[in-house]
Amino acid sequence: MSAEITEDALALRPLKALTLGERVIDPQDIPWVPYEGHPGIFVKPLRLNRKTGVWANLTKVVGASQINRHYHVGPVTGYVLEGSWYYAEKDWVARAGMVVWEPPGDIHTLMSNEEGTVTLFILEGALLYVDEHDNVVGHDDVLSHMKLYVDYCASQGLEPVDLDY
Amino acid sequence: MSAEITEDALALRPLKALTLGERVIDPQDIPWVPYEGHPGIFVKPLRLNRKTGVWANLTKVVGASQINRHYHVGPVTGYVLEGSWYYAEKDWVARAGMVVWEPPGDIHTLMSNEEGTVTLFILEGALLYVDEHDNVVGHDDVLSHMKLYVDYCASQGLEPVDLDY
Amino acid sequence: MSAEITEDALALRPLKALTLGERVIDPQDIPWVPYEGHPGIFVKPLRLNRKTGVWANLTKVVGASQINRHYHVGPVTGYVLEGSWYYAEKDWVARAGMVVWEPPGDIHTLMSNEEGTVTLFILEGALLYVDEHDNVVGHDDVLSHMKLYVDYCASQGLEPVDLDY
C-alpha cells in the first residue's frame, strides 16, 4: 500500500493571492522630527495607521527634558532602547531594556535626566496635554503626528515614507 | 493494517486550562442611562474594557435629537438596529441594518428625525466634543462611560454588571 | 473689555485633510454566501480587514443546524439579532439582543434549533475546526472569508463590495 500525501489540507495556498505585502521600515530613511513645544525632544515616526489610529515612533529625549503632563485616551506601550526616563507622578524608573504599559486614563509627565533616552512608543488613540488646572491645552494623535512628519519633510525637501500600515 | 489515530496533533487540549471564561451579556440587565447633556438620548453600555480602551453600547435616540458635534480620536463602528440617523455634515442616511465605520479624525454631528434610532456602537479611544469655534468642550471615553454607568446604577440602587472584558 | 474668541485651540482643523473617508455598508448590497461544509448556514460579510485580520459578518442559520466545533485563536464577539443559538459545550442560550464574547482558546460547537438565528459576529484571527480527536481539519480567517465572498460573487456575476476597511 502506498501512502498518499495530503497537500495543503487546510487550503492555505489559495489565500496567498489575497495576502497583502509586508512592510520593511528602515529608520535611517526617516528624520528625527523636532517635537513642537518640546525643546530637546525628537520623534521618528515608524507607523501612522489612519484606519486603526495606532501610531508608533522612536522618541528621543536629549539630556534632561520632559514631555508635558498628559492624559491618555488609549493604551501606550514603551520599550526603552537607550538611557532612562521616569514619570514625575510615579516612583519607578524605566531603564534600557524595560517595558512600560500604561492604560487609558493614565496622567503623567515624562522626565529624563542628563543621559536622555531613546524609547520605542506604540500608541492608540490620543494624548491630551493638560495644564496645572487639568484643562486640556494640547492634543496628539495619529493624524497630528502624520502632519508633523509630512510638514517637516516638506520643510527639509524630504520625501515622506508611507507609514500608513 | 490498522491505522493509528492521532490525538490532538497541535496540542490544543492542554491550553484549555489557560483559557479565560466567556462573557454572556443580557442587555435586559443593564438600564438605559440618560446621556448627560443630551436630552432624549440614552446609552446602554455593553462593554467597557479599561485595558484596551474599547467600549460598546446601544445608543437610543428618542425622536428628533442630536449627539453634539465631535472629533473621534479612534475608529468607531455603528450597526443600526432600529430607525435611522444621519450626520449633519454628510449626505447619506444610516438606516436599520446598515453599518457605518468612521476613521480617526472624523468630525460629525449625529442627527435623528421623529422615528429615532437604536444603534450598536463600538468605539476605541475618545470623542472630543467641539463647539462652533472648534474648541474642545467635552470628552467621552471608556472611563467616562464607566463613570456614567456606575453613577447611574448607584443613583437607582442597581448593581452594575461587570463589563470590563 | 472685549472678549477674544479662541478658534480651534487644539489645532484639529488642519487634520481634516489627512482624515480618511468613512464607510457606509448596506447589507442589501451583499449576498448571503453559502458557508461551505455547513448546510443551512450562510454568511454575509460586512468587514474583511486584511491588515488587522479583523472580520465581521452576519451569520444566518436556517433551522436546526450547527457550526462545527472549532478553536478560536483570537477573540470573537457576537450580537444576536434574531432567533437564538447555544454552544453544545456550555449551559446558556444566546437569545435575540444578547451579546456573547469568547476569549482566545475557547472551543465550542454552535447549535441552533428550529427558529434558527441571525447573529452579527466580529472576529479577530482564525477559527481552527477540530474533529473528535481534537485534530485541526479546517481553518477560517479574514482571507478565507474574502475568498469565499469573492468566489461566490464571481459565480453569481456579482461585483464584490470593497470590505477591506
Add this chain to the structure above:
Amino acid sequence: MSAEITEDALALRPLKALTLGERVIDPQDIPWVPYEGHPGIFVKPLRLNRKTGVWANLTKVVGASQINRHYHVGPVTGYVLEGSWYYAEKDWVARAGMVVWEPPGDIHTLMSNEEGTVTLFILEGALLYVDEHDNVVGHDDVLSHMKLYVDYCASQGLEPVDLDY
C-alpha cells in the same frame, strides 16, 4: 477684574479612580525560555494578553538557525534589537534598528546567520507551522506561549511574572 480660573473643564479628574494601574516589566526578571522544536532559539515573553490574544516577546536566535515555516493568522510586528535575520522566501534583510510588519496570511521561514539576532516581536492571533506539503504541523498563540513560559518557570523553580496585561 478678577479672572476666574477654570478647573478640569473636561472632567478628567474623577476618572482617576477608575483608571487601572500601569505595568512596568523588567526583562531581567524573565528567563530565556528554550523554544521547543527550535534548537538555538529562545523567547523571553513580555506580554501575554489572554483577552485580546496579543502577545509580545524578545526572540533570541543564537547563530545560524531558523524558525520553521509558518502561516500567520494575524499581523506581526518585529523590531530588530541586535543582529539580523531574513526570510527564506523574501529578498531583504532585517538589520538592527529596522521594523518589519507582516500581514495576516504571510508565510515565511525566519533565517539567521552566524551573528544571530534579538528581535522584539508583537503578535496577534497565531502562527500555524506548515510542512513542505503546506500541511499544518504546529501551532503557537498567546496560550501556547503562556504554557511554555509557565511550564519552564515550574521546571526551574521560578515564579512567573504576571504578563496578562
